[in-house]
Amino acid sequence: MAEQITNKDIAREENLVFKRTGVLTDKVMHYCPGCGHGTVHRLIAEVIEEMNIQSDCIGVTPVGCSVLMYNYLDVDMQEAAHGRAPALATAIKRLQPDKFVFTYQGDGDLAAIGTAETIHAANRGENFTIFFINNGIYGMTGGQMAPTTLPEMKSSTSPYGRDVKMMGNPLKMTELVAQLPGTYYVTRQAVHTPRDVRKAKKAIRKAFENQKLEKGLSLVEIVSNCNSGWKMTPVQANEWMVENMFPFYPLGDLKVDGEMAK
Amino acid sequence: MAKVKGTIVVDIERCKGCGLCPPACPSDVLSLAREVNAKGYHYAYMANPDACTGCINCALVCPDAVITVYRVKNKVN
Numbered sequence: 441m442a443e444q445i446t447n448k449d450i451a452r453e454e455n456l457v458f459k460r461t462g463v464l465t466d467k468v469m470h471y472c473p474g475c476g477h478g479t480v481h482r483l484i485a486e487v488i489e490e491m492n493i494q495s496d497c498i499g500v501t502p503v504g505c506s507v508l509m510y511n512y513l514d515v516d517m518q519e520a521a522h523g524r525a526p527a528l529a530t531a532i533k534r535l536q537p538d539k540f541v542f543t544y545q546g547d548g549d550l551a552a553i554g555t556a557e558t559i560h561a562a563n564r565g566e567n568f569t570i571f572f573i574n575n576g577i578y579g580m581t582g583g584q585m586a587p588t589t590l591p592e593m594k595s596s597t598s599p600y601g602r603d604v605k606m607m608g609n610p611l612k613m614t615e616l617v618a619q620l621p622g623t624y625y626v627t628r629q630a631v632h633t634p635r636d637v638r639k640a641k642k643a644i645r646k647a648f649e650n651q652k653l654e655k656g657l658s659l660v661e662i663v664s665n666c667n668s669g670w671k672m673t674p675v676q677a678n679e680w681m682v683e684n685m686f687p688f689y690p691l692g693d694l695k696v697d698g699e700m701a702k
Numbered sequence: 703m704a705k706v707k708g709t710i711v712v713d714i715e716r717c718k719g720c721g722l723c724p725p726a727c728p729s730d731v732l733s734l735a736r737e738v739n740a741k742g743y744h745y746a747y748m749a750n751p752d753a754c755t756g757c758i759n760c761a762l763v764c765p766d767a768v769i770t771v772y773r774v775k776n777k778v779n
């Protein structure tokens with residue numbers, strides 16, 4: 441019997457296979473335990489590190505739970521007024537076309553107050569990247585109904601469930617934006633399993649790479665949990681997301697290299 | 703025979719005890735501790751460390767990026 445290698449022996453620099461990327465700052469993120477925002481921040485940071493574009497990147501943060509994202513990513517960032525991130529990113533990218541410019545927006549930010557900015561930036565074919573975190577709710581302000589809230593879904597302002605007769609239908613912004621000729625890459629991903637995390641990271645990378653081609657806007661939607669707003673544990677929230685969000689917001693590419701998928 | 707063996711290090715004080723990493727582990731290595739960290743969270747730890755293969759799945763799903771993973775090819779003759 442060979443001598444057993446101990447865990448202490450293994451935990452050495454030369455055996456390292458995964459560590460926190462240096463593009464994330466050391467600050468502890470303020471997000472609720474298990475919130476997908478943190479995972480998406482990490483993936484964006486990892487891609488920035490792997491593409492070696494840390495000093496060539498300018499992000500625009502939204503209003504919503506991720507309003508403080510600039511504390512967590514060690515890249516240049518600017519804060520936009522609620523929903524206006526695509527307008528600000530338009531200005532930044534046009535002034536500095538060599539920079540990699542992205543917005544990071546929740547569904548309340550992108551699909552409610554910022555609908556016009558989103559659609560027009562996409563339709564103009566602006567050459568930046570939008571990361572759209574869809575948790576079906578206004579997380580930051582206490583779980584109010586958003587345009588993305590599912591039919592029958594409970595929220596603090598639809599306590600008996602969303603009644604589409606009175607409150608209208610959920611808005612599929614990603615499907616809408618994919619129709620526009622100004623978009624080059626539109627995809628919907630998730631980050632709740634290791635497999636989905638790997639796929640989402642590839643999509644994030646592609647969306648950044650596209651900026652070099654100057655062929656229009658890339659949008660990566662991430663369907664994510666707001667476990668606090670949904671009033672579930674993180675594990676339950678991810679299960680609920682799979683059962684309820686994914687049938688309405690199916691994962692996968694909607695548009696790749698300027699062509700509608702399927 | 704070469705067997706892959708791994709281990710992880712959890713930054714206990716930064717772990718929020720969200721519970722997402724244990725179900726992501728294919729080798730059933732992880733649990734949440736009975737003890738809590740300074741913030742009161744039941745942090746993740748290796749309850750079954752010998753089973754770890756260093757596959758990094760736990761680190762991939764951790765929203766707070768507090769897991770570091772190591773891996774070696776353990777040569778057993």
Ligand SMILES: Cc1ncc(C[n+]2csc(CCOP(=O)(O)OP(=O)(O)O)c2C)c(N)n1
Pocket residue numbers: 503504505506522545546547548549550553573575577578579580581586666
């Ligand atoms: C002009 C303006 N209107 C309203 C608000 C209040 N407000 C803050 S965050 C938010 C919604 C955030 O929801 P979402 O974009 O989905 O982000 P999440 O917190 O869910 O990630 C609203 C309406 C505000 N800060 N500014």
Ligand code: SF4
Pocket residue numbers: 470471472475476477505575579580665666667668669
């Ligand atoms: S309120 Fe929701 S979106 Fe905001 S940090 Fe908590 S879980 Fe995440």
Ligand code: SF4
Pocket residue numbers: 708709710726727728729730731732753754755756757758759760761771
């Ligand atoms: S590295 Fe893989 S096997 Fe080891 S604890 Fe993490 S998920 Fe489990």
Ligand code: SF4
Pocket residue numbers: 474712716717718719720721722723724745746763764765766767768769
């Ligand atoms: S996923 Fe990360 S934060 Fe959550 S319990 Fe595991 S180590 Fe802690």
Ligand SMILES: [Mg+2]
Pocket residue numbers: 504546547548573574575576577578579586
């Ligand atoms: Mg939201």
